[in-house]
Amino acid sequence: MITNVDTAQLGQLGERNILEELIIPRFSTFRSDSTGIGDDCAEIGAPPDGHTLVMTTDPCPTPLVFDIADRDYWHFGWMTMLINLSDLAAMGARPSGIVVSTVMPNEMLVTDYQRFLDGLSAAADEWGCPIVGGNIKDGDSFTATGTAIGVVRKDQILRRVGARPGDQIFVVGEMGLFWAGLLRLMYPQRVVIGDAAAERLGRSLYRPVPRIREGIVLGGAGVVSACMDASDGVSGCLRELAIRNDADFIIDADLLRPCEAVAAVARSLSIEPAKLLLSWGNWELVLTVPEKRLTAFYDVATAQCIPYMRIGQVVPGPGRVLLDTDGGTALLSNFASERFTPTSYFTHGIESYAHWLLEHPLTETDQT
Structure with missing residues (x-):
C-alpha cells in the first residue's frame, strides 16, 4: 500500500502494486464491451455486419506545453489519447478502445503517474x-504509446485517396490557434493580445481535441472524397494528399482567414498569419469534397455545428501544393512537423522550429 502518496516513488511499489493499486481499480470497470483489464490480451467485440475494424498506434511525444509552461503529467495522458484518436477521426471511425504501454523510471513519483492516468481518463471520458x-x-525515462481500435461502416470509411480535379479543399477544425498560443508563451514581450484571445489560445494548448465527431458525421453523410488528419500540419497534409491523389492542390490566399486571436499574434510578430494556419498542433481534418456534394456538405456542417474553412480546389497536375495570390501562383512552403529533416523539432528543438517558422517565406522562390 502507498503510505505517503506525496513522496512515494513507483520503484517503492513494484509492478504488481502499480497494477493493483493504480491501474486496475481505475480502469477495470470502465465502460466498454470488454471484460476488463487483467488478462494477457484486451478483448474487443466483433464489429457489426457491414463494418470493419481500423487500428492505429502512436507514441506520445513530450507535450510542448509540458516543457514550456506546465510540467504536469496530465498532459501526457490527454495527448496519448489525442494523437491516436485523431487518426481514427481521419477514417471516420468510432473509438472501440485503446491499449496503452508506459515506460516509467523507478524514481518517478506516484503522484506524477497518477496525473498521467488522470489525463488519460479525462480524454477517455471526453471521447468515449x-x-x-x-x-x-x-526504464530510464517516461514514455507512453497508445494503440487505438475503431469501427466504421465499410461504405463510409474515409481514405487519403479519392480526390479528383474540381473537388474543393476544406479544413475541419480551428486553424492556427496552437502555434499562436505557443509563440505567445515563447515571446511574451513581443506578443500582446487581449484576455479573450489569450483564453482561446490557452484552450488550444491545454485541451486540443481530435475531430472524432466530425469525421463520423461527414463519413456517414458521404460527402468526402479524401481525408487526412493534420497532426503534422495542414501544409504537410496538403502535400501528402496532392501526391497520393496525383493532382495539384491550389490554395487560395484570400480564403486563409485567421480568427482574431491568431491574427493578433501574427501582427505582434510581423508575420503572415497563413504560416500559423498552415502549421501543426491543431489536429484538424483536411479533406476534399466533390462539387456535386458541396450543398450536402454545407448542410450537414451547418446542422452539426462543424467548424470548417474552405481553402482551395483540386486541379490536374503532378502533385504540387500551390498558393494563389494577387501576385501569381507559387509553390507553398511546407511548414509541417516532419521527422528526419532540418526542420524537425524532435531533433533540433522547438526554438529552432519557431525561428524557422517566423523567418521562412510563405512560398518557395521557384515560381510556377
Missing part, C-alpha cells in the same frame, strides 16, 4: 474511448 489494456515497464 475505453482503456482496455496495455503494459507497464521500468
Whole structure:
C-alpha cells in the first residue's frame, strides 16, 4: 500500500502494486464491451455486419506545453489519447478502445503517474474511448504509446485517396490557434493580445481535441472524397494528399482567414498569419469534397455545428501544393512537423522550429 502518496516513488511499489493499486481499480470497470483489464490480451467485440475494424498506434511525444509552461503529467495522458484518436477521426471511425504501454523510471513519483492516468481518463471520458489494456515497464525515462481500435461502416470509411480535379479543399477544425498560443508563451514581450484571445489560445494548448465527431458525421453523410488528419500540419497534409491523389492542390490566399486571436499574434510578430494556419498542433481534418456534394456538405456542417474553412480546389497536375495570390501562383512552403529533416523539432528543438517558422517565406522562390 502507498503510505505517503506525496513522496512515494513507483520503484517503492513494484509492478504488481502499480497494477493493483493504480491501474486496475481505475480502469477495470470502465465502460466498454470488454471484460476488463487483467488478462494477457484486451478483448474487443466483433464489429457489426457491414463494418470493419481500423487500428492505429502512436507514441506520445513530450507535450510542448509540458516543457514550456506546465510540467504536469496530465498532459501526457490527454495527448496519448489525442494523437491516436485523431487518426481514427481521419477514417471516420468510432473509438472501440485503446491499449496503452508506459515506460516509467523507478524514481518517478506516484503522484506524477497518477496525473498521467488522470489525463488519460479525462480524454477517455471526453471521447468515449475505453482503456482496455496495455503494459507497464521500468526504464530510464517516461514514455507512453497508445494503440487505438475503431469501427466504421465499410461504405463510409474515409481514405487519403479519392480526390479528383474540381473537388474543393476544406479544413475541419480551428486553424492556427496552437502555434499562436505557443509563440505567445515563447515571446511574451513581443506578443500582446487581449484576455479573450489569450483564453482561446490557452484552450488550444491545454485541451486540443481530435475531430472524432466530425469525421463520423461527414463519413456517414458521404460527402468526402479524401481525408487526412493534420497532426503534422495542414501544409504537410496538403502535400501528402496532392501526391497520393496525383493532382495539384491550389490554395487560395484570400480564403486563409485567421480568427482574431491568431491574427493578433501574427501582427505582434510581423508575420503572415497563413504560416500559423498552415502549421501543426491543431489536429484538424483536411479533406476534399466533390462539387456535386458541396450543398450536402454545407448542410450537414451547418446542422452539426462543424467548424470548417474552405481553402482551395483540386486541379490536374503532378502533385504540387500551390498558393494563389494577387501576385501569381507559387509553390507553398511546407511548414509541417516532419521527422528526419532540418526542420524537425524532435531533433533540433522547438526554438529552432519557431525561428524557422517566423523567418521562412510563405512560398518557395521557384515560381510556377
